[in-house]
Amino acid sequence: MAVDLLLGLQWGDEGKGKIVDVLTQNYDIIARFQGGPNAGHTLIFDGFKHVLHTIPSGIFHKTALNVVGNGVVIDPVIFKKELENLDQHNIDYTSKLLISRKAHLILPTHRLLDAASETSKGKAKIGSTLKGIGPTYMDKTGRNGMRVGDLELDNWKDKYKSLTKKHIKMLEFFDVDIQYDLDELEAEFCLGIDKLKTLQFIDSEEFLNNAMKEKKSILAEGAQGSLLDIDFGTYPFVTSSNTTAAGACTGLGVAPNKIGDVFGIFKAYTTRVGSGPFPTELFDEDGATMAKVGHEFGATTGRPRRCGWLDLVALKYANQVNGVTQLMMMKGDVLSGFKTLKVCTSYKYKGKEVTHLPYNIEPENVTPVYTEFKGWSDDLTGMTSEDQLPQNLLDYIAFIEKETEVPVKIVSVGPDRKQTITRQ
Ligand code: GDP
Ligand code: IMO
Ligand code: MG
Numbered sequence: 001m002a003v004d005l006l007l008g009l010q011w012g013d014e015g016k017g018k019i020v021d022v023l024t025q026n027y028d029i030i031a032r033f034q035g036g037p038n039a040g041h042t043l044i045f046d047g048f049k050h051v052l053h054t055i056p057s058g059i060f061h062k063t064a065l066n067v068v069g070n071g072v073v074i075d076p077v078i079f080k081k082e083l084e085n086l087d088q089h090n091i092d093y094t095s096k097l098l099i100s101r102k103a104h105l106i107l108p109t110h111r112l113l114d115a116a117s118e119t120s121k122g123k124a125k126i127g128s129t130l131k132g133i134g135p136t137y138m139d140k141t142g143r144n145g146m147r148v149g150d151l152e153l154d155n156w157k158d159k160y161k162s163l164t165k166k167h168i169k170m171l172e173f174f175d176v177d178i179q180y181d182l183d184e185l186e187a188e189f190c191l192g193i194d195k196l197k198t199l200q201f202i203d204s205e206e207f208l209n210n211a212m213k214e215k216k217s218i219l220a221e222g223a224q225g226s227l228l229d230i231d232f233g234t235y236p237f238v239t240s241s242n243t244t245a246a247g248a249c250t251g252l253g254v255a256p257n258k259i260g261d262v263f264g265i266f267k268a269y270t271t272r273v274g275s276g277p278f279p280t281e282l283f284d285e286d287g288a289t290m291a292k293v294g295h296e297f298g299a300t301t302g303r304p305r306r307c308g309w310l311d312l313v314a315l316k317y318a319n320q321v322n323g324v325t326q327l328m329m330m331k332g333d334v335l336s337g338f339k340t341l342k343v344c345t346s347y348k349y350k351g352k353e354v355t356h357l358p359y360n361i362e363p364e365n366v367t368p369v370y371t372e373f374k375g376w377s378d379d380l381t382g383m384t385s386e387d388q389l390p391q392n393l394l395d396y397i398a399f400i401e402k403e404t405e406v407p408v409k410i411v412s413v414g415p416d417r418k419q420t421i422t423r424q
Pocket of ligand 2: 041127
């Protein structure tokens with residue numbers, strides 16, 4: 001059976017976690033393919049809110065297996081906290097959470113390097129989540145990293161010590177004052193490793209390919225969003241992995257011809273947390289309303305998210321790069337009450353109108369051109385079927401479908417698992 005992919009089409013926080021949780025009933029295996037604890041995936045059901053960072057969003061279902069793929073970077077300290085949260089809810093994960101031996105480990109000194117790099121950049125900082133993501137992927141591609149499989153070797157601590165020593169030397173390069181207590185960090189790290197070692201380590205590419213042969217259904221869960229992709233995002237204001245569809249192939253060991261549906265998740269408007277260009281960003285009442293009604297605060301860092309209108313130029317670009325087969329629109333309920341809605345359909349780029357995403361979308365080069373729509377005032381949050389949705393919202397969706405040439409299959413009308421409308 002083919003592997004279906006689910007990924008974010010904007011700058012992250014589109015609502016991926018919610019939809020993975022909703023779709024898990026249709027799958028045998030949920031597999032995270034990239035990113036690490038920079039992600040924050042929120043799931044709400046039965047009156048509880050859960051935020052997952054590294055653990056796949058299928059973990060709350062009884063039977064689905066959850067795989068942390070080779071493309072993921074794991075911080076044992078944060079991972080331990082996530083597992084303890086599951087313990088509190090009596091979730092038995094021991095037999096259904098499997099970790100790729102090839103996943104890389106985030107060391108405490110990776111976090112220090114992330115902080116030092118960001119501080120040294122001053123105003124030009126990326127706005128990283130400071131989870132050590134960039135330095136860990138740098139060690140991976142630089143062929144210096146430590147992997148989960150190394151923990152099965154007797155001498156893993158030697159490897160840890162020598163990499164840590166190198167990082168401490170590298171810290172000296174940054175002319176900034178980063179305070180730390182290495183012994184304390186190491187003790188915490190070792191506790192995390194002990195907990196991680198209670199789980200099953202697997203050769204995940206072998207496991208997933210065998211599962212496909214056995215006709216098991218697999219959903220690959222992405223983190224971040226397409227505009228944060230290391231190649232196709234708004235570089236350098238991106239994360240350090242391929243968040244787009246190709247990242248699922250390399251992050252799980254699944255061949256491109258084994259990919260089935262690609263579910264593209266997007267918000268009915270746009271948000272971004274951290275630095276970097278954002279052509280449709282709003283600095284007025286409308287933006288403030290989106291932030292307030294949508295509770296737009298980062299699930300990992302708590303930072304306020306920047307808000308703006310839907311950007312179809314960027315959305316079409318993301319659809320193209322990912323080969324999206326089905327769109328899923330989140331947070332339409334947040335737009336209830338706006339008299340007029342705007343959708344960016346092209347940019348004025350260096351004096352000319354363009355409909356593709358240009359190399360540089362900094363504000364000095366790009367001005368968004370908008371198409372206006374009539375809003376709706378109905379409260380969507382209690383609606384359960386498509387025929388209850390207001391006509392103006394259906395017109396908004398129809399326009400998105402026409403422009404992207406991809407059907408919108410799910411309309412999410414609230415954060416709860418139940419507030420999900422599937423369209424025929
Ligand atoms: P992810 O990183 O893509 O999984 O998304 P996050 O969890 O970081 O952010 C999405 C936020 O929106 C979370 O607080 C969700 O609970 C919330 N959410 C998801 N879908 C909806 C929706 O349709 N309506 C509203 N109002 N909130 C939603
Ligand atoms: P989920 O999976 C939103 C952003 C950071 C920063 C940039 C680089 O919840 O959608 P990093 O820590 O990766 O070096 O930060 O990427 N970022 C996210 N923004 N959602 C995320 O994940 C993000 N993960 C990273 O804010 O701008
Ligand atoms: Mg998030």
